Amino acid sequence: MRRDSIEEGRGAFVEGAWYIIADGSTVGKRPVTVERFGTRIVLFRDERGALVAARARCPHRGADLGLGRVVDGAIECPYHGFRYAADGRCVAIPCEGRGATGAAGVERVAGAGGGGITLALTRYEVREHRGLVWLYWGERPAELPPLPWFDGLPPDERHAHTATMEWDVPFERAMEGMLDLHHLPFAHRPWAVGVGALLDPFEVRVEGDTIHTEGVLRHDDGKPWDGRRGWKFAIELRFPGVLRLTMDGRMAGVAGCAPIDAGRTAIVGRYYVPVPVVGRALAWLGLSLEFLLIQPGDARMLASSEPRQADLSACRFVRADAGILAWHKMRRERLKAQRAGEPRRLPVDVA
Numbered sequence: 001m002r003r004d005s006i007e008e009g010r011g012a013f014v015e016g017a018w019y020i021i022a023d024g025s026t027v028g029k030r031p032v033t034v035e036r037f038g039t040r041i042v043l044f045r046d047e048r049g050a051l052v053a054a055r056a057r058c059p060h061r062g063a064d065l066g067l068g069r070v071v072d073g074a075i076e077c078p079y080h081g082f083r084y085a086a087d088g089r090c091v092a093i094p095c096e097g098r099g100a101t102g103a104a105g106v107e108r109v110a111g112a113g114g115g116g117i118t119l120a121l122t123r124y125e126v127r128e129h130r131g132l133v134w135l136y137w138g139e140r141p142a143e144l145p146p147l148p149w150f151d152g153l154p155p156d157e158r159h160a161h162t163a164t165m166e167w168d169v170p171f172e173r174a175m176e177g178m179l180d181l182h183h184l185p186f187a188h189r190p191w192a193v194g195v196g197a198l199l200d201p202f203e204v205r206v207e208g209d210t211i212h213t214e215g216v217l218r219h220d221d222g223k224p225w226d227g228r229r230g231w232k233f234a235i236e237l238r239f240p241g242v243l244r245l246t247m248d249g250r251m252a253g254v255a256g257c258a259p260i261d262a263g264r265t266a267i268v269g270r271y272y273v274p275v276p277v278v279g280r281a282l283a284w285l286g287l288s289l290e291f292l293l294i295q296p297g298d299a300r301m302l303a304s305s306e307p308r309q310a311d312l313s314a315c316r317f318v319r320a321d322a323g324i325l326a327w328h329k330m331r332r333e334r335l336k337a338q339r340a341g342e343p344r345r346l347p348v349d350v351a
Contacts, residue, residue, distance in 0.1 A: 013037050013171075013259055014240045014334050020268050021254020022133040023162045031075055033066025036119060037137055038261040041124065042066045047073030053126035053135055058082060059119045059278065082119065085256070090119035127168035131157050132268065148209075148238030153251065154272050157277025161287050162270040165295060169302045171241070171259035172310035172331070177298045178243055178257065178324040181215050181233050183188030187297045195231050196220065204322040209239040209330070212321040235323065239330050253287070263308070267295075274327055290305070 010291035021036050022043060031044035031058045040056035042065045054075075056065050063079035070076070073090055075081040093100040098156070126135035129147050136144060154160070167174055177183075181191055185195045195201040196219035218230025237243040241257035256268045269290065273282040288344075301345060 006280045012335055012338075014331060015338055016145075016299055016319070017138070017140070017240050018127075018134045018136050018145070019241055019258040020132050021135045021258050023164055023268055024051070024128045024131045024133050025162070026164075027133065031066045031068060031070060033064055034266070035260050036135065036266065038259075040064065040066070041135070042075065042125070043133060044070050044075050045073075045094055047317060050086070051126055051128045051133060052086045053124040053133075054088065055122040055124075060119065071344065081217050082190065084119075084121045084349070088121035088123045088216075093119075131160075131162065131307060132270075135258075136272045148242050150238075150244045150254070153244075153254070155276050157270075157272075159274045159283060160270055160272045161280060161283035162268065163287055163291060164268045165266060165291055167261065167265045167267065167302065168263070169265055169299060170263050170309050171257065171265045171303045172328075173305065173308070174257055174265035174310055175241060176310060176324050177302050178255065179213060179235060179237065179327055181213065181217065181235070181323075182320040183298075183301070184217060187301050188294055202320060202322075204326055206326050206330075211235075211237040211239065211323055211326050211330070213237070215320075217275070237323075237327070239327070240334075252334075261333075269295075 013135065019036070019043070022032070022034055026032055027043045027045060029045075031042050033040050033042050035041070035259060042054055042056035044065075045051050046052055052075075054065070057063075058065050058077040058079065060080060061080050063077050065075050065077055065084075068076045068078040071083060074085045076083045076092075081092070081094040086092050090101055106306045118161040125140055125144065127134045127136075130149065134147055169177075180287060181196070182199045185192045185197045195217050198218055198220040200218065202215035203213075214233070214236040216225060216230040216232050218225065232248050235243055242255075243257075244254050245252050251272055251340045253269060255270070255272045258266050260266050269287055271287040271290070273286065275278045275282060312325075312328060
């Protein structure tokens with residue numbers, strides 16, 4: 001019997017949202033291919049340096065365009081040299097001679113069934129903001145929503161460091177881990193010296209597409225919180241996968257999560273340390289230690305959890321899991337709307 005629950009959308013990707021998919025500094029003169037949403041996406045820069053995102057599969061014979069190069073702002077296929085401009089048009093077909101472009105080239109091929117069909121890239125809405133690559137997944141609306149950034153962050157990245165990691169964990173499970181506060185003194189016992197296990201006080205607020213989670217991890221001495229003892233944590237999450245974590249009132253970092261496919265998740269993390277001269281070095285050190293010592297523990301716990309895909313009926317949640325339940329409720333509502341509207345999943349712009 002079919003259940004009207006979150007499990008109906010197990011493995012589905014939430015559409016109509018911005019995701020952080022890469023660090024902008026990794027896209028230079030050469031194109032880069034990343035896999036997101038079960039699709040290989042090539043990132044490159046046009047002649048003005050503006051970022052372009054397109055399906056990495058060359059429309060000609062399927063080669064990975066990320067293995068090619070950029071020539072005069074157009075991406076060149078490494079297999080046969082076909083070139084595609086930033087707007088997706090095929091502007092060069094070497095084997096067909098000078099002046100051959102997508103439409104003419106296909107129409108010349110006898111028996112290919114290509115009459116009237118053009119060679120063109122499938123492009124995606126992409127923005128570069130604060131040094132991060134943002135991709136809008138889903139059919140492009142008449143008006144794109146604003147990028148989900150945070151108030152109170154430093155105005156630039158002079159004292160920041162950014163890095164990317166991949167988890168062999170489904171996106172839904174990864175987001176559960178991101179919203180989990182009370183695992184800290186156990187999953188990270190060697191590094192969480194002095195952190196208590198009692199999460200009190202604890203509050204979760206939902207405002208639009210934002211989930212606010214605030215709490216204090218302290219030792220259980222049987223007394224009400226005195227406003228001083230313990231470690232204060234706050235998570236502000238912009239659905240579905242962009243969040244900011246602060247600890248003891250000091251901003252610790254920003255993370256952007258996006259599904260690689262149904263079973264893996266990419267995480268772009270950034271630390272800010274707004275200290276003159278040494279801030280960037282401290283941010284590098286902090287994020288490096290985070291990725292080396294802390295995050296592998298999270299990934300290991302999530303990868304070992306059963307079932308592998310998030311299944312609310314298989315778990316028994318407690319008060320401290322309220323942020324996770326708020327995220328799943330938001331996801332359930334969004335997927336239900338997607339099923340009703342049957343939105344397209346892949347092309348958002350085809351030249």
